[in-house]
Amino acid sequence: MVFADLEARAAALDAADPLAPRRGLFHLPEGVIYLDGNSLGALPLSVPGRIAAVLREEWGEGLIRSWNEAGWIDLPARVAAKIARLIGAEPNAVLVGDSTTVNVFKTLDAALRLVPDRRVVLTDSGNFPTDIYAAEGLAGLRAGGFEIRIVRPDEVASAIGDDVAVVMLTEVDYRTGRRHDMKAITAHAHAAGAVTLWDLAHSAGALPVDLVGAGADFAVGCGYKYLNGGPGAPAFLYVAPRHLGSVTPALPGWLGHAAPFAFDLGYRPAPGIERMRTGTPGVLGVAALDAALDVFEGVDMAVVAEKAARLAGLFVEGVERACRDLVLAGPRDPALRGSQVSFHAEEGYAVMQALIARGVIGDFRAPDIVRFGFTPLYVSHRDAVRAAATLAAVVNERLWDEPRFKVKAKVT
Numbered sequence: 001m002v003f004a005d006l007e008a009r010a011a012a013l014d015a016a017d018p019l020a021p022r023r024g025l026f027h028l029p030e031g032v033i034y035l036d037g038n039s040l041g042a043l044p045l046s047v048p049g050r051i052a053a054v055l056r057e058e059w060g061e062g063l064i065r066s067w068n069e070a071g072w073i074d075l076p077a078r079v080a081a082k083i084a085r086l087i088g089a090e091p092n093a094v095l096v097g098d099s100t101t102v103n104v105f106k107t108l109d110a111a112l113r114l115v116p117d118r119r120v121v122l123t124d125s126g127n128f129p130t131d132i133y134a135a136e137g138l139a140g141l142r143a144g145g146f147e148i149r150i151v152r153p154d155e156v157a158s159a160i161g162d163d164v165a166v167v168m169l170t171e172v173d174y175r176t177g178r179r180h181d182m183k184a185i186t187a188h189a190h191a192a193g194a195v196t197l198w199d200l201a202h203s204a205g206a207l208p209v210d211l212v213g214a215g216a217d218f219a220v221g222c223g224y225k226y227l228n229g230g231p232g233a234p235a236f237l238y239v240a241p242r243h244l245g246s247v248t249p250a251l252p253g254w255l256g257h258a259a260p261f262a263f264d265l266g267y268r269p270a271p272g273i274e275r276m277r278t279g280t281p282g283v284l285g286v287a288a289l290d291a292a293l294d295v296f297e298g299v300d301m302a303v304v305a306e307k308a309a310r311l312a313g314l315f316v317e318g319v320e321r322a323c324r325d326l327v328l329a330g331p332r333d334p335a336l337r338g339s340q341v342s343f344h345a346e347e348g349y350a351v352m353q354a355l356i357a358r359g360v361i362g363d364f365r366a367p368d369i370v371r372f373g374f375t376p377l378y379v380s381h382r383d384a385v386r387a388a389a390t391l392a393a394v395v396n397e398r399l400w401d402e403p404r405f406k407v408k409a410k411v412t
């Protein structure tokens with residue numbers, strides 16, 4: 001067995017793993033190795049009971065009274081404070097709600113208003129398309145529009161010229177896992193008179209993030225990936241407190257008003273981050289995310305990142321040892337990547353389907369990427385080695401070569 005030594009090493013690492021008990025906080029289906037928590041986090045066991053209570057007791061019995069008596073009105077701020085700890089933000093600088101895409105739109109607009117004399121938004125070709133689509137939509141609405149300048153990820157730093165208003169980047173590349181140096185790029189942007197907007201979709205809950213330390217201006221992120229908030233969970237946005245006073249939302253709403261229940265016909269922004277709120281938050285989704293975030297209580301994100309590096313390292317070592325046909329996509333050095341690894345694979349879609357049929361769940365990203373997310377709260381070192389062995393078997397024995405594995409579903 002090619003992996004006997006890796007299995008033994010993994011077993012020893014599992015035995016010494018301080019995060020191992022966290023796995024018991026999740027529902028994980030029998031026989032499944034789940035390496036797609038970067039796309040949809042697993043279900044924390046605390047969520048179903050919480051949702052049932054919100055439905056039956058708070059909504060069912062409490063009705064409208066629950067906005068006050070069950071604290072619905074303050075729930076988003078409490079959840080935002082939990083997220084703030086994970087991303088190194090000031091506790092009052094994060095707003096929970098909407099989708100990541102909506103939050104890109106809102107924060108990019110706010111960022112552009114801070115630099116009114118420039119007309120370039122700089123981003124890179126590794127960015128997630130939705131961020132660029134949101135920017136295009138915004139450009140169509142703003143008087144005079146703006147240019148969206150897309151460069152290669154390694155060219156970003158040198159492309160920050162004095163015409164750039166906003167540097168808009170996703171910290172960890174959704175395909176390859178390549179990670180930008182947030183602190184260095186932010187410093188560079190500031191020196192050139194630009195502001196930064198960071199998308200933390202593949203960072204929040206996966207890596208230590210230090211928005212304050214990096215001097216970041218704006219950020220957004222996703223609730224349903226590493227934060228385990230459930231499908232379509234509310235997203236979040238961040239505005240550095242130094243900017244808050246001069247930021248006006250593109251789409252103001254009554255709950256972002258300084259006095260929502262005065263029902264004034266004129267909009268006056270709330271003094272804090274709440275001014276960025278567009279409408280009534282989805283309480284069910286926020287409550288699920290709140291319960292889900294308890295799995296991070298007392299967790300040191302540096303320990304999470306170290307384990308993620310070990311998991312990915314074991315996986316890559318196993319795959320490369322057993323299977324010459326797969327080529328690592330993205331950085332080998334864990335310091336340069338997020339919590340995922342990807343391989344270029346011919347017939348990658350079918351390879352992933354065959355793998356899923358054998359209980360190892362990752363995903364496929366066009367054109368040829370098979371992608372594996374390592375979520376250290378519920379993936380073990382042995383999982384990583386077994387997943388590598390299964391992937392190698394699927395490729396080496398051409399187990400993917402069946403018609404049923406080549407039928408493309410809507411979601412890949």
Ligand SMILES: *Cc1c(COP(=O)(O)O)cnc(C)c1O
Nearest residue numbers: 099100101128130170174199201
């Ligand atoms: C997943 C992801 C999103 C998702 O946006 P939604 O509006 O929640 O669908 C946005 N940006 C990045 C970088 C992502 O990886």
